[in-house]
Amino acid sequence: MAFAAFSHGGGGSKKTAAPASKGSGKVALLLLLPGLLYLAVFFIAPLFSLIATSLQTMDISSGFPIYNYGFQVSNYVDVVSQYGPQIFRSFFYALLATISALVISYPLAYFIGVKARRWPLLQGLMLTLVIAPFFISFLLRTFAWKQIFSNESWIVTSLQQIGLLSPDQYLVGTPFMVIFGLTYNFIPFMTLPLYTTLERLDIRYLEAGADLYASPRKTFMKVTLPLSMPGIVSGTLLTFIPIAGDYVNASGLFLGSTETSMLGNVVESKFLKSYEYPTASALSVILMGAILLLVTLYVRKSGTDDLL
């Protein structure tokens, strides 16, 4: 699954008793080359294409905009000053949704991985339930939440009746709803890596903590939490990255409105509706740069260097 990429020790590269037959270098090259060339052409080259496009200059002398290759660094300045709120929202919503997903997932992952250890079949069943949302289309499940919290729904009308919402207040279109949707959609990405680390947690450490008169809270803070750090690191990365680039939840067609639009929404409309390629590309490059910086810092700080 996806989280395997971020969890440690999956590769087992140390026990490779490589049969050093003649010409094995050539075989390795033949095996690697097609896939790596594919990534070079359709992953690496597009990233450079994106950077090149983000620096293009616009020429409107002929009436409609024509873009030429250039080195227009001011595109970035324009983009940041114009779409500052959307850029900020992307990272702010991603942060809040990641924290919510962690808070919701941790007890659940602990229950499946530690408490339910004696019943493997139940564990399997519960894991299936955790990933069940993935089996229904991402857009369908987001749309379902939109309908459930729609302005005419009993949830909204009863919230209005008990006064939690004023009569002209609704949920769809608010930042709350967008963060709610983002949290929901990416919870499995958080629960699964947490589960994999908690499942391997040696219960004897916890018993040792209790034997040494540590309170349950202290045992959790000093033993369980530090031991589950690898899961927390991969889980938060796996949720934060896709959330920061999402444009479905915040879209006016789904849970958001123009007041909740995120970086992805701007990129989508600039790229596919108004054809302002340099603007859209510059925003994408900013997102990519920020994510790369964040991943590097985060991994350094939390000491999970064997992530790569």
Added chain:
Amino acid sequence: MKNFSLGKYALPVYAVLAFTYLLIPIAYTFVFSFNDYRRSNIAWRGFTLDNWASVCEAQGVCEAFGTSVTIGVISTLIATVLGTMIAIALVRYRFKFRSAVSLLLFLPMATPELVLGAGLAAQFFNVGAEMGFGTIVIAHVMFCLSFVVVTVKARVASLDPALEEAGRDLYASPAQVFWKITFPLLLPGIMAAALLAFALSFDDFIITYFNSGPTETFPKYVYTAAAKGLPGEANVIGMSVFFLAIAIVVTVQVRSSRKAKRLAKIK
């Protein structure tokens, strides 16, 4: 005493609540697949089996579904072949630039889909490629490849090289060793990778939307239909895929637990 019982029951109760929360949109989609809807499938108007009986009635929904399946199958085939080759090379051979190769494989998974989609679209735009079925397949193979490598790699690493050595000792040619020993042993890992790749491709919207041109996939259909109201038939397709996926996962789980029991008996 009060604390004790709280600790005992709090987590199970919490888990039940959490699972309910996770399943609510699925239950909603299921219930509304039976709604006798008129223009838009929002208010409940009564129970009907019509949506299930004639799924293709709603315009374009079956075509979009068919396109998504075709794209999924083609992308999965290509990504699985390329990814399996890389996985074998990574585990079995030593070569220079190993860490560079790992980084190249890791990066697509750490890149937001938005960047992958916009980057590829910028590339296609700059070379003047026409967007459509072909560009979607290219995009899907690209983002599925690394996931295939990671999944198959774990299986290759758990494979005992002695088995292949035995084959060679018995004068099997390299091709025979691969097709008679390595490939059958890797098959469960390859199958798992292929299923994952298909699931990723089938459900992808973010990257697809940037590179699809006029081609309509199922997620794209839902996105466009969301504006004017989603037909109940879309719920039917979503739920059918859901049940199929659950059936596959449960079968795999039951099988592997049976296998584990049998192995335990032998030991």
